Amino acid sequence: MGTSVTSKIFVLLCVFLHCEPSLQTEKHSLYYIYTALSKPVELPGIHQFTAMGLLDDREIDYYNSQGQEKIPKQPWMEKKMDKDYWVKGTQSRKSKEQWFNVNVDILMKRMGHNNSDVHVLQWRHGCEIEKQGSEVKFSKGTDEYSYDGENFLLFDDKESQWIAPVDAAVPTKRKWDNVAILNQYTKGYLEKECVDWLDKFRNYGEQELRTYSAPEVHVFAKRSTKDKTKLKLTCFATGFYPKDVTFLIRRYRSSLAEDDIESSGVRPNHDGTYQWKKSVEIPENEKAEYDCYVSHTTLNKPITIKWDGICPDCGGSMVIGIAIGATIVATAAAAVFLYLYMTKKLICYKNNAENGIPKIENLLSGQNGVKTEAI
Structure with a gap:
């Protein structure tokens, strides 16, 4: 009886004091993942280069070295993003594919590896937000590389500089930290542009993405x-x-x-x-x-x-x-991860900023579309 009376009093107080219901904080993420193998692998669904976008861990776009076209993986992405978006996205993916091919070779030589085994370079790039009602707050930015499943290079968003977890990454850290505009762009993208893309995509796919399901x-x-x-x-x-x-x-x-x-x-x-x-x-x-x-x-x-x-x-x-x-996801991405797991080359992910942003493309690409800032 006491508990019931207390509950009624609380409700009455809320009525008089105009209590607002507490808004639940939602967490959302947008990541882009690029994976390059040092040589082709004769396995179905495994490509020498793949790229994908993940919104709240759901694949929204995909590219591989065989099809060489960035394609939508969600109906609402195909409906909402115009043709020019996919054309520019394809150009961007092709440029990054060339960049990865060059840099896998650079890292193999730096590590003293030959081409008898398969080596893997990955790049994972993106952001996470917290959303309460209409308020969107930046939570975390990630920009990291891995080589053969080991962390190779990480971007410290707070300090705007690169971190080299291994000695082999020190030359790259020094080189990239000397390009101040690159670090400025990376920080700006993680904290602002990525968040804007994330919020835009969430709005575009709101109906499908908000289909919550109880456990x-x-x-x-x-x-x-x-x-x-x-x-x-x-x-x-x-x-x-x-x-x-x-x-x-x-x-x-x-x-x-x-x-x-x-x-x-x-x-x-x-x-x-x-x-x-x-x-x-x-x-x-x-x-x-x-x-x-x-x-x-x-x-x-x-x-x-x-x-x-x-x-x-x-x-x-x-x-x-x-x-x-029943959890096996029938995508090429899953096949890549399964292969790397079976060969004990567990990997971190890595991504690049979303395509179609002229200033980053101008900064990192030469006239032939290959990034000039090599590892």
Whole structure:
């Protein structure tokens, strides 16, 4: 009764004081990713050079060295962006393809590598924002290179200078830091132009991008393959969008330490939603109460699913395997990442500023369209 009275008083106060409902902060991102291989790979869907744009982790445009045309990957991108945008975008991608081909060779020689193995140069470039109502606030800018899966060069947005994580990148850092206008443009793009593009794209694709989806949550257990006296308890959340989610395994409603948990991380489903799996090993005979806790922007209150204490098939596979198998995204980008993973060349991403911006193209490109500021 006391709680009910307090709630009514709060509502009445809000009426008299004209309380405004709190606006939820949305997080959004725009990234461009370029990947170049040192030589062709005889695998279906794998190209020597690829480029893609990702808005909130959804692919919005794509280019590869075989088709040599920048194309829309979302219906609203094709509808909203005029023909000139795609023509200029194709020209820009071709220029960057030449730049990457030259610089992969430069890095191979600097590293003392020959052409017997496949080497990878990537560039990831973009921004993240926080949006509350109509207010858009810059949150983070990223401009980074990787070579063979290792960080090679990073841009420090606050200090407007490049960071060399490895000795081999020091010559490039010195060279690029000496081009003051390049660093000024990079900072300006990350903090302003990228944010403008992001907001514009979000407005163009608002109806589709705002199709939020609530998570489905499952919990199950099977016998551990590492220790036969233990069970592997798994929580699985799937079908949610956007990707920001609070996901916990709890014991007596207290969160377990993340160091004790095996996590898949947030992964994409084939339909544009996301999934996340977490597992923990527990004693088979333990009688403790475990549950899965999920909080998401689509939910009025968090989901809590208790484990029933049953291990129905400790030696068999679960339906969860089917769900995870369905996450393979049928794009060339996924094929590139899968190949690099299988060859143990895990990579950071890298991108370039959006196409069609004359001042950056004039700065970084010669008359033949190849960037003059080589690595």
